[in-house]
Each structure stands twice: as structure tokens, then as C-alpha cells.
Amino acid sequence: MADEKENIGDKKYKYSIIIPTYNERLNIAIIVYLIFKHLRDVDFEIIVVDDGSPDGTQDIVKQLQQLYGEDRILLRARAKKLGLGTAYIHGLKYATGDFVVIMDADLSHHPKYLPSFIKKQLETDASIVTGTRYVKDGGVHGWNLMRKLTSRGANVLAQTLLWPGVSDLTGSFRLYKKLVLEDVISSCVSKGYVFQMEMIVRASRKGYQIEEVPITFVDRVFGTSKLGGSEIVEYLKGLVYLLLTT
Amino acid sequence: MKHVVKILSLLVAVSAFWIALLQAAIIPRSHTWLLPIYFVVSLGCYGLLMVGIGLMQFPTCPREAVLLQHDITEAKDFLSANGVDVRSD
Numbered sequence: 248m249a250d251e252k253e254n255i256g257d258k259k260y261k262y263s264i265i266i267p268t269y270n271e272r273l274n275i276a277i278i279v280y281l282i283f284k285h286l287r288d289v290d291f292e293i294i295v296v297d298d299g300s301p302d303g304t305q306d307i308v309k310q311l312q313q314l315y316g317e318d319r320i321l322l323r324a325r326a327k328k329l330g331l332g333t334a335y336i337h338g339l340k341y342a343t344g345d346f347v348v349i350m351d352a353d354l355s356h357h358p359k360y361l362p363s364f365i366k367k368q369l370e371t372d373a374s375i376v377t378g379t380r381y382v383k384d385g386g387v388h389g390w391n392l393m394r395k396l397t398s399r400g401a402n403v404l405a406q407t408l409l410w411p412g413v414s415d416l417t418g419s420f421r422l423y424k425k426l427v428l429e430d431v432i433s434s435c436v437s438k439g440y441v442f443q444m445e446m447i448v449r450a451s452r453k454g455y456q457i458e459e460v461p462i463t464f465v466d467r468v469f470g471t472s473k474l475g476g477s478e479i480v481e482y483l484k485g486l487v488y489l490l491l492t493t
Numbered sequence: 494m495k496h497v498v499k500i501l502s503l504l505v506a507v508s509a510f511w512i513a514l515l516q517a518a519i520i521p522r523s524h525t526w527l528l529p530i531y532f533v534v535s536l537g538c539y540g541l542l543m544v545g546i547g548l549m550q551f552p553t554c555p556r557e558a559v560l561l562q563h564d565i566t567e568a569k570d571f572l573s574a575n576g577v578d579v580r581s582d
């Protein structure tokens with residue numbers, strides 16, 4: 248354990264963690280607590296990009312700033328829901344780290360994996376480290392059989408068509424070298440999870456070194472968002488788009 | 494080059510090979526005509542196999558849900574003791 252703390256937290260590197268939020272007043276507080284818990288010897292900042300949450304998320308962030316410091320937690324809000332891709336671009340403008348981590352605010356991405364992302368990057372000098380749920384030490388909790396089936400089917404289809412070089416294409420728990428993120432994000436136009444796929448496929452086509460680390464994904468939200476026919480059509484359209492333009 | 498160009502080149506190469514086989518008649522033509530169908534069906538079966546295997550081996554982590562609950566409790570205790578509102582409404 249002590250070894251881990253000495254190996255990670257190479258003090259000369261700073262990490263910017265961008266977290267887009269919408270109605271996450273409790274989850275954002277828990278995530279911030281857990282990030283501080285697991286990155287004790289690391290130089291980092293958290294950039295919360297809130298899209299005008301009506302539940303008071305921004306008030307909570309301000310309380311967190313009182314507790315942890317305004318230099319550690321940046322609130323860079325927007326007026327309304329404007330989409331994930333633009334949220335990252337917005338957050339990037341204020342990031343002063345050498346590396347940028349993107350993660351979800353709903354606790355499906357656990358901050359305890361942040362040290363393994365950092366370690367993997369330092370070991371391999373990768374441009375991108377992406378979390379994968381689909382390997383042995385990873386995993387998903389909270390998905391029923393149908394959800395697993397569509398996930399697996401979608402993955403096999405994407406692997407066959409795109410040869411992406413990563414096992415988890417739609418994952419959004421990633422660490423980028425800041426310059427790499429700026430380069431890749433400027434050429435991506437998709438929305439939603441196809442955006443995440445486009446990012447990793449474009450990065451792969453550009454020849455950036457991508458490494459993977461296992462992560463576990465606890466989905467407490469799935470029950471509320473059904474995977475319907477329109478989502479499947481969107482996905483297939485996204486695949487064809489990526490097939491033809493990357 | 495774009496990925497789709499790579500795939501199309503592969504298809505063109507395979508098609509050229511197939512047409513050559515038809516011309517050369519090394520294998521009886523009746524068999525050769527069916528080769529593309531065999532290929533597509535095999536690809537489909539391979540895909541289904543991959544989906545099935547992946548589904549059986551799908552990694553799950555029920556322990557993580559429990560650990561997450563502990564983390565949430567720990568976080569809420571610390572935060573409420575330090576002036577952060579932890580109500581979820």
C-alpha cells in the first residue's frame with residue numbers, strides 16, 4: 248500500500264478531472280470526497296461542468312469549494328443542458344493539468360480506479376488510458392440479461408466493423424494527455440455514447456497509443472433508462488458513420 | 494487511409510480470388526458459386542458464437558455494489574460533519 252502512494256503522484260504532473268453534471272447534487276459530493284480519498288498524494292483539480300441543474304447541484308459544489316478549496320474544485324457551469332461533447336470542450340478551456348480525466352458523475356465510475364489509470368499511463372507513456380468493463384478484473388453490476396446481450400452484441404458488431412483496438416468502446420472513464428484530448432475532440436461531431444466511440448476510434452486511427460485498465464461499473468440508473476428500438480437505430484447509424492468517416 | 498477503404502480493398506481482393514477460382518475451375522464450378530454464401534454464413538455463425546461466449550463470460554461484480562454503499566455512507570458522514578448538505582432533494 249505504501250509503495251502505491253510513492254509510485255503514483257509523480258508530483259511534477261497535474262491531473263484535471265472533468266465531471267459534467269446534471270441533477271447530481273448528492274453524487275457530486277460523494278464523488279469529490281472519494282477522489283480526495285484516493286488521490287491523496289496527487290496534484291489534481293476537479294472541474295465540474297454543470298448544465299444549470301434545477302436541483303441545486305451548483306450550491307453543493309460551492310459548499311465543497313469551501314471545504315476543499317477553490318483551487319482544487321472549479322465550478323464552470325453553463326446555462327442549460329448542452330450535451331456531453333461540448334461539456335468536455337468547455338471544461339478543457341479551464342484545465343491546467345498535464346492530463347485530463349473524464350468520468351461520469353453518477354457513481355458508476357468509482358474514483359478508486361484513478362490511481363490505476365495514472366500508474367498505467369506513467370508505466371507506458373500512453374496517450375490515452377481507457378477503463379474497460381469487459382475484462383476479467385472488470386465487470387458490471389445492475390444489468391439484466393437483455394442489457395448484457397445488447398451490450399455484447401453491440402460490442403461484437405463494432406469490433407468486426409471498426410477494428411478499434413480497445414475492448415470497451417462506449418466507456419467514458421478515460422485519462423488523456425491534455426494535448427491528445429484537444430486534438431481528438433476537435434474532430435468529433437457525434438452525440439451521446441456514439442461520441443465516446445468516435446473519440447476512441449479517431450484516436451486509434453491517428454495512431455495514439457491507447458492502454459486499458461479494468462474497471463467495475465455499478466449501474467444504479469439502468470432501470471430508469473430503457474434500451475429501446477430508437478437507441479439501437481442510433482447505435483447502428485453511429486457505427487455506419489464511424490465506418491465511413493474514420 | 495480510411496478504414497472503410499481498407500475493408501473494401503480486402504473485399505475486392507477476396508472477390509478477385511473467387512473470380513479467379515471460377516475461371517480456373519480447379520474446384521468444380523458448382524462449389525465455387527456457393528463459396529460466398531458459405532463465407533457469409535460462417536461469418537454470421539462466428540459472430541453469434543462470439544456473442545454467446547461473451548454473454549456467458551460476462552464479468553459481473555455484485556461485491557462492488559455493496560462496497561459502493563459503504564463508500565456512500567462514509568462519504569455522507571464525513572461531508573455532513575463538515576458543512577456539506579447531503580440531502581438528495
